[in-house]
Amino acid sequence: MEFTSDAAREHWDSLLGVVPGAVVALDFDGTLSPVVDDPAAARIHDEAADALTGLAGVVRAVAVITGRPARQAIAMGDLDELGLEMRRRGTDLFVLGQYGNERWSSAERRIVSPRPPAGLASFERELPAVLRAADAADAYVEEKGLAVAVHTRRLPDPAEALARLSGPVAGLAARHGLTVEPGRHVVEVRSGSMDKGQALRMLLAEQQAEGVVFGGDDLGDVAAFEAVRALRADGLPGVVVCVASEEQPALAELADVVVEGPGGTVTMLRALAARGR
Numbered sequence: 001m002e003f004t005s006d007a008a009r010e011h012w013d014s015l016l017g018v019v020p021g022a023v024v025a026l027d028f029d030g031t032l033s034p035v036v037d038d039p040a041a042a043r044i045h046d047e048a049a050d051a052l053t054g055l056a057g058v059v060r061a062v063a064v065i066t067g068r069p070a071r072q073a074i075a076m077g078d079l080d081e082l083g084l085e086m087r088r089r090g091t092d093l094f095v096l097g098q099y100g101n102e103r104w105s106s107a108e109r110r111i112v113s114p115r116p117p118a119g120l121a122s123f124e125r126e127l128p129a130v131l132r133a134a135d136a137a138d139a140y141v142e143e144k145g146l147a148v149a150v151h152t153r154r155l156p157d158p159a160e161a162l163a164r165l166s167g168p169v170a171g172l173a174a175r176h177g178l179t180v181e182p183g184r185h186v187v188e189v190r191s192g193s194m195d196k197g198q199a200l201r202m203l204l205a206e207q208q209a210e211g212v213v214f215g216g217d218d219l220g221d222v223a224a225f226e227a228v229r230a231l232r233a234d235g236l237p238g239v240v241v242c243v244a245s246e247e248q249p250a251l252a253e254l255a256d257v258v259v260e261g262p263g264g265t266v267t268m269l270r271a272l273a274a275r276g277r
């Protein structure tokens with residue numbers, strides 16, 4: 001675990017003073033699960049379940065906040081079973097899917113989700129023509145219910161392909177009243193009314209959190225990074241953890257702690273659990 005500054009270390013120390021009242025929130029892909037070529041094949045890190053369970057009875061709540069549908073993240077992380085075990089030990093697990101548009105908790109064990117945003121169906125109908133025109137007809141289009149993700153990871157030059165299609169896809173999204181969320185070899189189109197920062201703020205308020213840790217690795221996590229920093233400026237102890245990746249080096253500048261991959265997330269969670277006992 002590496003602190004980005006002396007002030008960052010002080011933020012961590014402040015957080016350690018309020019661990020029983022803290023909420024620990026984490027992105028899923030790249031943060032708890034290694035990034036793989038086929039997004040459908042992602043699985044939670046081998047030691048993540050153990051590290052998350054270690055927070056049960058130690059912190060107030062644990063949340064996974066992901067762009068994925070909640071159902072997917074729950075399946076890929078065996079989070080239903082994990083949540084039951086955590087709840088037995090006195091801490092609830094939350095899964096906020098689709099950037100907070102869906103919510104699952106180990107207390108309720110069902111997914112609550114709103115209707116798909118207006119404009120998404122017509123966006124999807126017009127998308128293939130836009131991709132063909134951008135010479136990216138082979139991009140992988142993932143329907144996520146409340147969002148559509150266009151992946152270039154399997155194309156010959158993913159970064160170049162993403163640069164080529166991002167503008168046209170953003171234009172199409174704007175015409176249908178939708179927003180785009182750029183990521184690593186992916187651009188995601190969804191309703192603009194929710195992001196991870198807003199989702200995190202709502203959970204913290206509901207849980208009456210006395211501190212917060214948020215960890216993420218991608219551009220979709222920036223809103224949550226900024227939420228933690230803004231709340232901290234208002235007096236709530238908070239720590240931003242960046243799971244470093246070569247694709248998004250700028251994210252580390254917003255972070256207090258930089259870790260390497262999901263294995264680094266596990267190390268951080270274990271340090272937190274050890275200090276909270």
Ligand SMILES: [Mg+2]
Nearest residue numbers: 027029030218
């Ligand atoms: Mg991620």
